[in-house]
Amino acid sequence: xxxxxxxxxxxxxxxxxxxxxxxxxxxxxxxxxxxxxxxxxxxxxxxxxxxxxxxxxxxxxxxxxxxxxxxxxxxxxxxxxxxxxxxxxxxxxxxxxxxxxxxxxxxxxxxxxxxxxxxxxxxxxxxxxxxxxxxxxxxxxxxxxxxxxxxxxxxxxxxxxxxxxxxxxxxxxxxxxxxxxxxxxxxxxxxxxxxxxxxxxxxxxxxxxxxxxxxxxxxxxxxxxxxxxxxxxxxxxxxxxxxxxxxxxxxxxxxxxxxxxxxxxxxxxxxxxxxxxxxxxxxxxxxxxxxxxxxxxxxxxxxxxxxxxxxxxxxxxxxxxxxxxxxxxxxxxxxxxxxxxxxxxxxxxxxxxxxxxxxxxxxxxxxxxxxxxxxxxxxxxxxxxxxxxxxxxxxxxxxxxxxxxxxxxxxxxxxxxxxxxxxxxxxxxxxxxxxxxxxxxxxxxxxxxxxxxxxxxxxxxxxxxxxxxxxxxxxxxxxxxxxxxxxxxxxxxxxxxxxxxxxxxxxxxxxxxxxxxxxxxxxxxxxxxxxxxxxxxxxxxxxxxxxxxxxxxxxxxxxxxxxxxxxxxxxxxxxxxxxxxxxxxxxxxxxxxxxxxxxxxxxxxxxxxxxxxxxxxxxxxxxxxxxxxxxxxxxxxxxxxxxxxxxxxxxxxxxxxxxxxxxxxxxxxxxxxxxxxxxxxxxxxx
Amino acid sequence: xxxxxxxxxxxxxxxxxxxxxxxxxxxxxxxxxxxxxxxxxxxxxxxxxxxxxxxxxxxxxxxxxxxxxxxxxxxxxxxxxxxxxxxxxxxxxxxxxxxxxxxxxxxxxxxxxxxxxxxxxxxxxxxxxxxxxxxxxxxxxxxxxxxxxxxxx
Numbered sequence: 001x002x003x004x005x006x007x008x009x010x011x012x013x014x015x016x017x018x019x020x021x022x023x024x025x026x027x028x029x030x031x032x033x034x035x036x037x038x039x040x041x042x043x044x045x046x047x048x049x050x051x052x053x054x055x056x057x058x059x060x061x062x063x064x065x066x067x068x069x070x071x072x073x074x075x076x077x078x079x080x081x082x083x084x085x086x087x088x089x090x091x092x093x094x095x096x097x098x099x100x101x102x103x104x105x106x107x108x109x110x111x112x113x114x115x116x117x118x119x120x121x122x123x124x125x126x127x128x129x130x131x132x133x134x135x136x137x138x139x140x141x142x143x144x145x146x147x148x149x150x151x152x153x154x155x156x157x158x159x160x161x162x163x164x165x166x167x168x169x170x171x172x173x174x175x176x177x178x179x180x181x182x183x184x185x186x187x188x189x190x191x192x193x194x195x196x197x198x199x200x201x202x203x204x205x206x207x208x209x210x211x212x213x214x215x216x217x218x219x220x221x222x223x224x225x226x227x228x229x230x231x232x233x234x235x236x237x238x239x240x241x242x243x244x245x246x247x248x249x250x251x252x253x254x255x256x257x258x259x260x261x262x263x264x265x266x267x268x269x270x271x272x273x274x275x276x277x278x279x280x281x282x283x284x285x286x287x288x289x290x291x292x293x294x295x296x297x298x299x300x301x302x303x304x305x306x307x308x309x310x311x312x313x314x315x316x317x318x319x320x321x322x323x324x325x326x327x328x329x330x331x332x333x334x335x336x337x338x339x340x341x342x343x344x345x346x347x348x349x350x351x352x353x354x355x356x357x358x359x360x361x362x363x364x365x366x367x368x369x370x371x372x373x374x375x376x377x378x379x380x381x382x383x384x385x386x387x388x389x390x391x392x393x394x395x396x397x398x399x400x401x402x403x404x405x406x407x408x409x410x411x412x413x414x415x416x417x418x419x420x421x422x423x424x425x426x427x428x429x430x431x432x433x434x435x436x437x438x439x440x441x442x443x444x445x446x447x448x449x450x451x452x453x454x455x456x457x458x459x460x461x462x463x464x465x466x467x468x469x470x471x472x473x474x475x476x477x478x479x480x481x482x483x484x485x486x487x488x489x490x491x492x493x494x495x496x497x498x499x500x501x502x503x504x505x506x507x508x509x510x511x512x513x514x515x516x517x518x519x520x521x522x523x524x525x526x527x528x529x530x531x532x533x534x535x536x537x538x539x540x541x542x543x544x545x546x547x548x549x550x551x552x553x554x555x556x557x558x559x560x561x562x563x564x565x566x567x568x569x570x571x572x573x574x575x576x577x578x579x580x581x582x583x584x585x586x587x588x589x590x591x592x593x594x595x596x597x598x599x600x601x602x603x604x605x606x607x608x609x610x611x612x613x614x615x616x617x618x619x620x621x622x623x624x625x626x627x628x629x630x631x632x633x634x635x636x637x638x639x640x641x642x643x644x645x646x647x648x649x650x651x652x653x654x655x656x657x658x659x660x661x662x663x664x665x666x667x668x669x670x671x672x673x674x675x676x677x678x679x680x681x682x683x684x685x686x
Numbered sequence: 687x688x689x690x691x692x693x694x695x696x697x698x699x700x701x702x703x704x705x706x707x708x709x710x711x712x713x714x715x716x717x718x719x720x721x722x723x724x725x726x727x728x729x730x731x732x733x734x735x736x737x738x739x740x741x742x743x744x745x746x747x748x749x750x751x752x753x754x755x756x757x758x759x760x761x762x763x764x765x766x767x768x769x770x771x772x773x774x775x776x777x778x779x780x781x782x783x784x785x786x787x788x789x790x791x792x793x794x795x796x797x798x799x800x801x802x803x804x805x806x807x808x809x810x811x812x813x814x815x816x817x818x819x820x821x822x823x824x825x826x827x828x829x830x831x832x833x834x835x836x837x838x839x
Binding site: 033034035036152153155156157159160161162163164165166168169171202220221222225288289290291292337338339340341342369371372585589590592593594595596597600618619620624625626627628630632633 | 688704705708709712715716719720721722724725726727728729731732734761762763766767768771775778779782784785786787788789790791794812813814816817819820821822823824825826827828829830
């Protein structure tokens with residue numbers, strides 16, 4: 001298994017080195033987002049070097065010495081960083097064996113907790129190796145003992161006792177507290193600032209105004225929170241309505257100026273009308289983490305230090321260097337854990353806020369925490385999307401030609417992505433904002449992620465339309481386009497099964513030749529008791545399946561629902577194949593957590609806005625799934641020790657959405673194409 | 687506008703100086719260094735800032751400091767620690783009942799208040815008791831199992 005991360009950072013000692021007091025220091029460029037990845041990576045190292053897990057110290061990712069692995073995104077951490085660490089651990093293991101053999105000749109133990117013992121009792125350990133010991137990549141690895149077991153996450157006790165510090169909790173010497181005032185609308189330009197009143201508040205240190213960005217710095221956090229309200233009263237803005245009609249969003253997406261890309265094409269287009277044509281849409285979705293975005297920055301003359309919960313410390317450093325016009329090597333960006341991260345949220349923007357504010361108070365760290373209203377109102381959104389599917393079937397009722405047409409803003413507006421989109425504080429919304437881009441399909445795609453059906457289809461045409469304007473800022477959110485694409489494909493598959501007079505599970509198995517895909521469908525159906533249980537008068541059962549990005553984790557989900565005046569999901573059954581399982585409980589936690597998030601998106605979530613601005617700014621206006629909404633869940637994990645590990649973070653979202661949609665379809669007899677599956681959309685579509 | 691208040695937190699008396707209407711959350715986190723309770727929404731709608739005041743779970747983000755003078759305030763740190771964990775803390779570790787852990791302090795504190803009223807809650811009672819606490823990582827069922835496990839010991 002090769003790792004692009006190791007190819008980009010080939011020095012083994014940059015990844016792993018023996019540390020003080022019998023520790024093994026591991027530097028991964030991947031960061032903890034709440035997904036438990038640091039424990040999975042520590043397991044790989046502990047196994048590969050034959051040391052106890054509690055010796056492994058996962059150093060925080062920092063531009064000061066960590067390997068540059070770009071972003072922690074796309075469910076690639078175990079694939080990329082894990083693969084790199086596995087071969088580097090093997091190199092250390094081999095080097096220790098070689099060194100011990102030189103010292104002892106023959107007659108010695110294997111490595112036991114980092115130490116080799118000679119028959120005469122002498123010992124040689126990783127900590128005895130000279131710092132310049134040659135490390136050769138490609139040596140044999142120790143037989144894994146821990147990979148595949150559910151070791152407890154290393155970080156969980158500290159979180160349960162309240163002792164592990166989140167970035168929100170960090171207090172540096174001399175630290176001040178900053179808050180930005182966000183504009184009152186998407187096109188608003190700052191015309192004038194009267195800061196007399198806010199400066200008169202005791203504890204206010206500074207007011208910063210730069211372009212359309214304006215904010216305060218205070219001695220106390222609670223004073224900063226009050227001061228920003230006072231500042232708002234002193235600001236004059238100019239704005240025009242700029243947003244499309246929320247209630248006609250799908251038509252807006254289909255008609256706005258866009259760039260067309262043929263993502264996949266084979267076979268001749270069919271003559272005559274399609275056998276099935278169906279349309280789908282989803283609204284903008286918010287990351288809606290329970291914690292808000294946060295950062296700390298400090299300027300020391302021309303050097304900038306930033307602490308962030310960004311997914312990519314190196315790309316953020318690059319963007320800060322571009323914005324402030326200084327060398328990247330004058331900036332240090334260090335990762336500190338924040339609240340749960342499900343994609344490109346406000347973390348990078350908060351870092352920009354802190355850096356901008358801190359410039360006004362050299363030598364003093366400025367800590368920025370966003371309000372809930374700013375978090376739901378100004379962080380990038382998962383793009384609204386529209387999809388049209390047209391299928392022509394053969395005489396066996398199988399799809400002969402499949403067209404999937406997708407309209408969406410791009411799914412990446414990350415620092416360093418196409419066009420170098422600015423951070424929020426540097427954004428002049430009324431100028432021409434850099435519309436989000438889509439990664440190519442070979443790297444998983446954005447709008448078109450999972451837009452190619454996973455079933456063999458002789459004729460295919462997948463086209464994406466990436467909007468050239470961006471009324472609301474969009475970027476990467478968990479599973480990107482796979483949420484709606486899988487929902488659409490699997491809805492149509494159910495429709496084709498019905499037309500063919502076939503059971504949905506049997507129909508999928510008839511189409512699918514990938515044995516691993518078939519296995520998860522069979523396992524989910526069996527665990528759910530497919531075909532045995534009777535749905536009640538309001539009940540329905542549905543299945544959804546996909547292989548994430550068509551090259552990642554396999555997942556099938558069976559959903560049971562009750563449809564009354566609203567939709568209640570009563571049970572979810574998952575079957576997953578992520579190749580070699582590193583930590584089974586970690587996989588279960590990620591897959592089930594993803595299923596709950598997909599349930600929430602699919603049944604209740606939508607960003608609401610009027611002509612000027614987003615209006616869903618609190619948990620009352622942007623409800624997410626609560627305890628009462630989360631059904632019993634069961635997950636079957638099909639371990640494939642002979643297959644490379646695949647990421648678990650995003651594989652369940654599309655299939656869960658699709659399973660719920662198909663269960664609703666089974667209950668109502670019609671496909672509901674417009675998400676979320678609220679009573680409002682149910683009435684409109686049926 | 688700044689006053690001195692005497693607050694009793696986790697069994698210890700502290701004098702703090704702040705405006706009387708400063709939310710308890712900021713006093714705990716910034717003046718007393720007790721950072722387990724988290725800012726989530728500032729409106730009492732998510733439960734991540736929950737602490738116990740006189741045994742009741744309250745939103746510390748919209749509880750002014752003046753209103754809790756002379757009351758017994760307990761934060762997650764006061765429930766237990768690594769050497770002497772609260773049964774709920776042990777159960778949350780055993781069930782690995784979190785992902786990012788940002789909502790965890792509020793969940794445990796709210797569950798502690800629930801167990802005080804209802805020592806052996808049914809699953810439905812746990813879900814109802816935590817109805818106003820939000821989790822975005824989707825570990826709800828693990829949390830329910832952990833709360834039930836904590837009393838099954």
